[in-house]
Amino acid sequence: MRFRTLSVLKRITEIQGKRHINTMGNKRIAVCQMTSVADKVANLNVVSQLIRDAVKENVQVIFFPEACDFICDNKQDTLNSAESILTGNTVKKYRELAAEHNVWLSMGGVHEKNENDPKKLFNTHIIINNNGDIVQTYRKIHLFDVEIPERNIRLKESDFCTPGNQIVAPVDSPIGRIGLAICYDMRFPELSTALSIMGAEIITYPSAFTYATGSAHWHVLLRSRAIENQCYVVAAAQTGDHNAKRRSYGRGLCVDPWGEVLADCGESAPSFAIAEITDKIANVRRNMPVFQHRRPDVYSLYTLSLRNTLPQEHSHQVTPPENRTQHTTSGPANAFGHVKVPESCVFYKTGLTYAFVNIRCVIPGHVLVAPIRVVERNKDLTDDEADDFYRTVRLVQNLMERVHETQSCTITIQDGPDAGQTVRHLHCHIMPRKKGDFIENDLIYLELAKHDQVKPGHPAKPVRNLEEMEQEAAMLREELKKMTNDS
CATH class of the missing domain: 3.60.110.10 (Carbon-nitrogen hydrolase)
Structure with a gap:
């Protein structure tokens, strides 16, 4: 030949x-x-x-x-x-x-x-x-x-x-x-x-x-x-x-x-x-x-x-099937729309608001803040709940920037289904940002829009295992104590 x-x-x-x-x-x-x-x-x-x-x-x-x-x-x-x-x-x-x-x-x-x-x-x-x-x-x-x-x-x-x-x-x-x-x-x-x-x-x-x-x-x-x-x-x-x-x-x-x-x-x-x-x-x-x-x-x-990255099905780092569904827990849990958030995954809590680690992350350090009472929209908060909710958002933002050594965060609320809300419970996404983490800066919103959608053409981000989430929450609780003591 x-x-x-x-x-x-x-x-x-x-x-x-x-x-x-x-x-x-x-x-x-x-x-x-x-x-x-x-x-x-x-x-x-x-x-x-x-x-x-x-x-x-x-x-x-x-x-x-x-x-x-x-x-x-x-x-x-x-x-x-x-x-x-x-x-x-x-x-x-x-x-x-x-x-x-x-x-x-x-x-x-x-x-x-x-x-x-x-x-x-x-x-x-x-x-x-x-x-x-x-x-x-x-x-x-x-x-x-x-x-x-x-x-x-x-x-x-x-x-x-x-x-x-x-x-x-x-x-x-x-x-x-x-x-x-x-x-x-x-x-x-x-x-x-x-x-x-x-x-x-x-x-x-x-x-x-x-x-x-x-x-x-x-x-x-x-x-x-x-x-x-x-x-x-x-x-x-x-x-x-x-x-x-x-x-x-x-x-x-x-x-x-x-x-x-x-x-x-x-x-x-x-x-x-x-x-x-x-x-x-x-x-x-x-x-x-x-x-x-x-x-x-x-x-x-x-x-x-x-x-931007190699898909899971073409990578040897494949999430085991048992870790691809919503976690269940037999211990204390918090209502988050139609799902439950284990107490072990909560790293900050007041009488009105709680902050917890995310089962699906757009980027490392992607955490959530939600009111304890199940309310669907931002407008549904009482004045006291709104004050406490936004104080918590500010506190958690400072914490995540400290932990991930950044000086920027994307803070966003998908307020209503036409804005991309899939869990009918008001929540704020807090995502520490680093230079170059997305090819174009605003692409993070596209990833956020589809990160938890399970339908043709929009495969969901893989879920994390419970042990990993609990370890992150425990670490954040300790870092929050340090930050509070430093201030």
Whole structure:
């Protein structure tokens, strides 16, 4: 099997079937192209050889296309071949290859087994670092569904795939901040704009574009995403005939922030192209500062579902099932709407108000203050209750800033269901803040809005175990005594 390296930098020379660039020190990437088939072992051998050849070109990140694990010709074989991200053999091999060759890998859209629905899977983009660790994952949010009965065309990804429900914050890598997307996502500029606003310098679109749509739109769409966001776009691609039913367009690309194509794999496979990521992004953004010219007073792009960390189901740090439900207690408890707060989780209490640790935290130190009497709205407090409630809020804020060594707090009340209140008992969230704890400062309100919601598209934050909460409450009681004595 012969692997061809393509490059379109300043000087191109062809030597023994590979094109080399005599430059060192810059951020270098390889954009891969392949023709996946139903045989996972054969595809893995192609991936392995591409990695072995690409690392000889001193690259730091290698990008692979959507469906790099396999492409079957029917739904049932596709479902049967899907694997878990954590326990599947295919991703395990990818991780071993990354560590063995000391290179980062973008595995752009593997078929992830859906543990909750045997009739569906996820299309998941995985970023693996040079130690073999999974540092981030993204589940494709836009599914390719096309049905044209008069032309006997029916391509519906939703028949076997469950869409993701979160944009993923850009990933820090040796070549810059990488924004994750997959194939059909490139037709939705809202996603790429959101990623660029969050600081993405490279946006990825690993793809298996159909031949008909690719020949019409592939270069146009990818160059547009690069130009409008003034960032690099990397799109590894499937190419050629996978089976009797499916053909992909190919032409894996790297486009620079000015819209110039730096690398194009053509139609050959397996192959890869080398490109360099330079400081051109800074020059383009300085010379044409479109981000400064945006008009948020007229229009805005507000990301409603954003994830900054690796999801639990893709991390070995998984909360045990017995800790994912509301805690019960046989000891003294306090009413908090429809639930009970164990007395052991309360760290401050007066005759009218109490403060307690949180079962689900948006950030470390996220605690709550509530009136002892069950009242739903701020307006329902008596004057005495209101005085005591806000004195307690101030006291607890001082305590949390002291304990967490901060000089800032987010203090907020979701007063009523239209404001995001889910527990019908007035309560104040107190969250000690540190610089950089959120990509954009106000994103904390989005996380707060969905941190305890359990419904499709809004998975709840994991609950903490009772022992952990009791330990935090005991610590806060001791720190409160110290603070009181110091004053």
